[in-house]
Amino acid sequence: MSLRTLVLAIALLAPVPALAQGVLVAPTAVFIDSRSRAGSLLLVNPNDDPAEVDMSALFGYPVTDSLGQTQLFTAEQPDSAEPSAAGWIKIFPRRMTLAPKGQQTVRVLVSPPPTAADGEYWTRLVIVARGGKLPVTVVDSANTAGLSVGLTMEVRTIIPLFFRKGKAEAGLAVSALRANRAADSLLVRARLERTGNAAALGTARGEMVDSTGKVRATFNMPVAVYHAIEPRFSIAAANLPPGRYRLRFEVAAARQDLPAESVLPFRAVRDSVSLTLP
Amino acid sequence: MRCTTYLVAALFLGAGAGPLAAQGGRRIRVQGVQTLSFGNLLPGVPGVVGRTDPARSGRFDIVAPSNGQILVQFTLPNRLDGPAGAGIPLTFGGGDAGFSADQSIGGQIGFDPRVGFTAATGRRRRSAVFLGGRAQPSAGQRAGSYTAVVTLTVANVL
Numbered sequence: 001m002s003l004r005t006l007v008l009a010i011a012l013l014a015p016v017p018a019l020a021q022g023v024l025v026a027p028t029a030v031f032i033d034s035r036s037r038a039g040s041l042l043l044v045n046p047n048d049d050p051a052e053v054d055m056s057a058l059f060g061y062p063v064t065d066s067l068g069q070t071q072l073f074t075a076e077q078p079d080s081a082e083p084s085a086a087g088w089i090k091i092f093p094r095r096m097t098l099a100p101k102g103q104q105t106v107r108v109l110v111s112p113p114p115t116a117a118d119g120e121y122w123t124r125l126v127i128v129a130r131g132g133k134l135p136v137t138v139v140d141s142a143n144t145a146g147l148s149v150g151l152t153m154e155v156r157t158i159i160p161l162f163f164r165k166g167k168a169e170a171g172l173a174v175s176a177l178r179a180n181r182a183a184d185s186l187l188v189r190a191r192l193e194r195t196g197n198a199a200a201l202g203t204a205r206g207e208m209v210d211s212t213g214k215v216r217a218t219f220n221m222p223v224a225v226y227h228a229i230e231p232r233f234s235i236a237a238a239n240l241p242p243g244r245y246r247l248r249f250e251v252a253a254a255r256q257d258l259p260a261e262s263v264l265p266f267r268a269v270r271d272s273v274s275l276t277l278p
Numbered sequence: 279m280r281c282t283t284y285l286v287a288a289l290f291l292g293a294g295a296g297p298l299a300a301q302g303g304r305r306i307r308v309q310g311v312q313t314l315s316f317g318n319l320l321p322g323v324p325g326v327v328g329r330t331d332p333a334r335s336g337r338f339d340i341v342a343p344s345n346g347q348i349l350v351q352f353t354l355p356n357r358l359d360g361p362a363g364a365g366i367p368l369t370f371g372g373g374d375a376g377f378s379a380d381q382s383i384g385g386q387i388g389f390d391p392r393v394g395f396t397a398a399t400g401r402r403r404r405s406a407v408f409l410g411g412r413a414q415p416s417a418g419q420r421a422g423s424y425t426a427v428v429t430l431t432v433a434n435v436l
Contacts, residue, residue, distance in 0.1 A: 022307060022308040022309045022310060022338070023307070024305055024306070024307040024341075025305060025306050025307070026304060026305035026306075027304045027305065028304050028305060028306045028342070028343055028346070028434045028436070029304075029434060029436050046307070046309070047309075062349075062435045062436070069396060070347065070349065070396040070435055071349070071394065071396075072349050072433050072435065124433070149316065149319070149358055149366065149413070149423075149424045149425075151313055151314060151358075151425070151426055151427070151428050152425060152426070152427045152428070153310050153313060153427075153428055153429075153430075154427060154428070154429040154430070155308045155310065155338070155429070155430050155431075155432070156429055156430070156431040156432070157306055157308055157431075157432055157433075158431060158432070158433035158434065159306065159433075159434045159436075160434060160436050201436065221347075221398060222345060222346055222347055222398075222436075224435065224436050255345075255346075256344065256345035256346075257304065257343040257344065257345050257346035257399075257436075258304070258436075259304075
């Protein structure tokens, strides 16, 4: 092994730090009403290197797949029936270079057409932060001296924007509550369907009650229902003894990760089902 | 008309902004901590990095609001582009990404980096995502610089 190769090998044993990727975004959701038609967010570069940032708007909302796992549906050209606000958004500034430890307030202006009906309209704000090119690997051998390999790292942060015009109301219906045991867990699923003209932002709670009325296990998960979803919830069931149980399920308009004034109220929905655990 | 537009824009931009503290801790931050490193590659010899490799796996730290949900997903290149159209193939398997709710490299839940993973943030606000992969230089790999872009998307699922 040559001295040069030895030095390279030693150098490559150390972790390779990443440079200037990612910015801090606050808040994590933007709510704008038709009176102000404007909102803002703050971008902060906590790094020691400049960060190049691009912003855009993209229509999208969370959905669930056949297994109940959450995915983010997005569409460059959403169906005309979708309540998209993506085409109404103006962002100032759209592109910026954030100095090390610097910050920038970004303004968002919504310009809906006058014919837009009352209700809630949705889009996603996409914040792309780029760092420099990173030397991650150097290939060196007797045959190929001078090869270098580098990765450019990008971070995309996506947050929702809700625009509410006039009377925006949330409502929810629950159906098809069921549960299956899988290994040491109980997998709970239910169909949740929006009934208002705004997304239902809430928290799903479930509890397993045994035949004596004692609550033996619970779960607590945030949900966001834009159209209809069938999410999957998991309850740790390893310590649940065999027997008959009642699964109680509820979704209420409360979110611990959002300001209370941003969550539209709706009547809590409940359902329950009997289960026998072998 | 143009003057009016500029005036409106100036007034709009000049309005006061709420300080960071006013966001009540509701912020999201994704930070590259360590990039994926294939070490000392040799022509014709694949470089394989596991997501649990503490020195060479890629790592991103995430700070998100507690009691929420985030979706993490990678957009990955299938090769490193080099001189005169040369390339080094890159492959990522279905378990080459991992999510750790407590940022420990040993506490990962594996996932397919291209499909993504939805995580409940629970009471903890800090989590981490790890990435492994495989690079396959050919025996006669052309000399020069090879580059590619790795993108991590973190979406607030709300």
